[in-house]
Amino acid sequence: MTTATLSATVAPRFLWLEITGRCQLTCVHCSAESSPLGSHGTMTIVDWQRVIDSAVEQGVDMVQFIGGEPTIHPGFSQLVSYALAGGLQVEVYTNLLNVPARLWEILSQPGVRLATSYYSDDPVQHDAVTARRGSHRRTRTNISEAVRRGIPLRVGVIGIADGQRVKEAQAELTAMGVTDVGYDRMRAFGRGAAVTDETDTCGHCGHGAAAIGPDGMVSPCVFTRHVVAGNVKQTPLAAVVAGDVFQEEVARLDAIRRDQEITACSPPEVRCGPKSSCQPSCTPSCSPMRSSCKPKNEK
Numbered sequence: 001m002t003t004a005t006l007s008a009t010v011a012p013r014f015l016w017l018e019i020t021g022r023c024q025l026t027c028v029h030c031s032a033e034s035s036p037l038g039s040h041g042t043m044t045i046v047d048w049q050r051v052i053d054s055a056v057e058q059g060v061d062m063v064q065f066i067g068g069e070p071t072i073h074p075g076f077s078q079l080v081s082y083a084l085a086g087g088l089q090v091e092v093y094t095n096l097l098n099v100p101a102r103l104w105e106i107l108s109q110p111g112v113r114l115a116t117s118y119y120s121d122d123p124v125q126h127d128a129v130t131a132r133r134g135s136h137r138r139t140r141t142n143i144s145e146a147v148r149r150g151i152p153l154r155v156g157v158i159g160i161a162d163g164q165r166v167k168e169a170q171a172e173l174t175a176m177g178v179t180d181v182g183y184d185r186m187r188a189f190g191r192g193a194a195v196t197d198e199t200d201t202c203g204h205c206g207h208g209a210a211a212i213g214p215d216g217m218v219s220p221c222v223f224t225r226h227v228v229a230g231n232v233k234q235t236p237l238a239a240v241v242a243g244d245v246f247q248e249e250v251a252r253l254d255a256i257r258r259d260q261e262i263t264a265c266s267p268p269e270v271r272c273g274p275k276s277s278c279q280p281s282c283t284p285s286c287s288p289m290r291s292s293c294k295p296k297n298e299k
Helices: 045-058 076-085 101-107 123-130 135-149 166-175 237-242 244-260
Strands: 014-018 062-066 089-093 112-118 153-159 180-185 209-212 217-219
Touching: 014 045, 045 076, 045 237, 062 076, 076 089, 076 101, 101 112, 101 135, 112 135, 123 135, 135 153, 153 166, 166 180, 209 237, 217 237, 237 244
Parallel strands: 014 062, 014 209, 062 089, 089 112, 112 153, 153 180
Antiparallel strands: 209 217
């Protein structure tokens, strides 16, 4: 059965705001190839505020702050508050490695959700993926704290290698009180890919969504950073996503997946889109792209 062609003219209702390429970790599968050597890019806080203003004007409902590790950006707290003040729902995709008290105050605000990745209940396996000793303990501790504080949280267990304790990790998270636990495999993008494979997208690139990178570049998805349709530092976001380049690239990605007749997520019965359980950087489980769900803190 072939994948249906979706309209490439749907205006974004969800945006990935990739505010930094810097991260404390060097995960073996990172699609953004983030590391401690990454940079915050050339986008200023004012530039990001302009993007948020444009998002509000276009009717975007939710933004996801992502990186790298977004919480280490010097303007992170200011940008989250700015987005909330504009009436947007906010999801923060964070490694939950380091959360000082002042940051918990930001993350505990109404309208903010969290997402993170987890790799194993075995600290050795988890730390091998992140390339940082002690990361399992610290992330696990902060997952527990987020649950204790009642912050809406979803955790994706990412399958990287044979023998990885993914089922045990999912069971551990559930026992910790995480109610939204998903699974995805490593995708053929970034550090974990010998060769970039555009058939390995979730299948909804650019449909009601767009990604903006640390240098202002606009792409259909955070996985397809190599597909650049414009730059918000030179062209308003609305013009970029309505422009010919963005529309043509979305149609091209659609055609690649349709021709391959592949499913998006693993296991095969799980797909990105409504009610799927792909990794956190994929469509949030309560994003506007999933009409059957509203954020748990939304009245």
